[in-house]
Amino acid sequence: MSEYYKTINRMINVLMDYFVLNISWMVVYNLSHHAFYPWMPDKSPLNLILILNLLWLLASNVVGLYRHSQRGPLLVKPIKTLILYIFLTCYVLIVINNEEIYHIDKESLFYATTLFGCLLWLGKYCLYKTAGSSLMIYGETRKAIMLTEGKNGMDFYNRFEKEMIGYELLGLFDDTKPAAEGFVYLGKIDACMTYVIEHKVDEIFCALDPTKRSTLESLIKEAGRNMVRFRLVPQHFDYLQILLPDSLIKGNALSLRYEPLENIFNRIAKRIFDLIFSLLVIVLVLSWLFPIIYILIKMESPGPVFFVQPRSGRDNTTFSCFKFRSMRVNAHADHLQATKDDSRITRIGAFLRKTSLDEMPQFFNVLLGDMSVVGPRPHMLKHTEEYANLIDHFMVRHFIKPGITGWAQINGLRGETKLLDAMRARVEADIWYMQNWSFDLDLKIIFSTFFKTIKGDKYAF
Structure with a gap:
C-alpha cells in the first residue's frame, strides 16, 4: 500500500477506534444511570473517559496497532490490543480504585468492554471490505506493472492484488510466461518500458533477481527519465523489514529513495504554508512594489511588464511561469539562457535579477498551485528535454x-550552466532537498534567500 493510502487508512482507523470506544462507554454509563447523565456538574465521568482513552492509547502503542508495517490476519492486532486494554481497565478501575470513585460497577464494565469489542470488530471488518472501492476517500488510483521472475514474483503478485489499495495492477512482465492461471501476462522484460510510456504507468514493482545488475540499472534509469517510480521487491522482505525504516517500505516493496513529500499530510502542511506565505507577500509587498517596477520597466524599454514562459512543473507537466521582464523583447528568450553581461538585459532588469525581484510574480504561481515557495527551480522546456538525455x-x-x-x-x-557538471551538481542538490524535506529546512532556505536578496547574489545575473 502506498504511503498516501497507508496514512489515510491509519487516520481513519484511529478516529474510528476512539469514536466507538467513547460511544460504548457513554451508552453503557448512561443506561446504568437510567438517564442521560449530567456531565458538567459532576466531573467524575469526564475523568473516567479521559482515563479510558489514555489506557487505549497505552494498549495500542504497546501492541503497535496503528503502525504502518502491520502484517498478518486482519484482527490479530486489534484482539491483542483489546485483551491488553481490558486487563489494564480492570486493573485500574477495580484493583487500584474502588467502584465508588468513578461510579462504574463490574457489570457495567463487562457490558462496556463487550460492546466496544463488538463495535471494534464490526468497524475493522467494514473498513477492510470497503477500503478497496472507496476511491472518493482514497483518491485516484495509480497504474502499476510488475516485473517478475520465479516464485517470489508470483507470490508478490497475489499479495499485491489482495492488499495494495489505491493501485490498478495492469499485469506483469516476465521473460518466461507463467504457467499458472490468473495472471495478466504483458510480455518480456525488455518490452516493459515501451508499455509503460504508452499506457502512462505510474509505478513499477520489480521482483527480479538482484544478480541481474545491468538490467536493473538500465530499468531504473529509464524509469527515472520517464517520471515513473521504481519499487524493488526483495526476496527476503520479512528480514529486511526489521532492519529498514518504514519510510522506505511501500507495501511489500522498497523505494529507491526516501521522499517525505509522498506523505499526504506533509504535502498538505507545505501547501497551507505556501498559500499563507504567498498571500502575505502579494498583499504586503507586491501591492506597493508592483506599481514601482511597472513604471521603471515601461520607462526603459517597450514591451509587456510580465515575462510569461512555459516551464516544466511537477510530473513534468507544463505551466506558465510569471516573471517581471528583465530583458528587451527578443526572439531567443524561450531557448537561450541568460549569461553574464548579457546584452539583452536592461539596466532595471539587471537590478531585478541581482536581487531576485524579477521572480516575485511567481508567488501568483504558488497561489495557483503550479509552484511552491521552496523547491527545485523550473527549467525551460528545451533545457528539460536536453538534460533529461544527458x-x-x-x-x-x-x-x-x-x-x-x-x-x-x-x-x-544557480544562473548560467556552461558545464554539464554544474547542472549535475544542481540536480544532486534538488534530489537531496526532495529526500530531506522538512518544514524547518524550508524556513532555513527562505531566510537564507531573504538575506542573499538584501546583500545581492553574485550568481544572479
Missing part, C-alpha cells in the same frame, strides 16, 4: 513542485 536521474527532481527558491539556489548553484 544527466541520470534529472527527471526525478520533477516528482515535487518547482519552487521560487531552493536548496540549490542558496548554495550558489
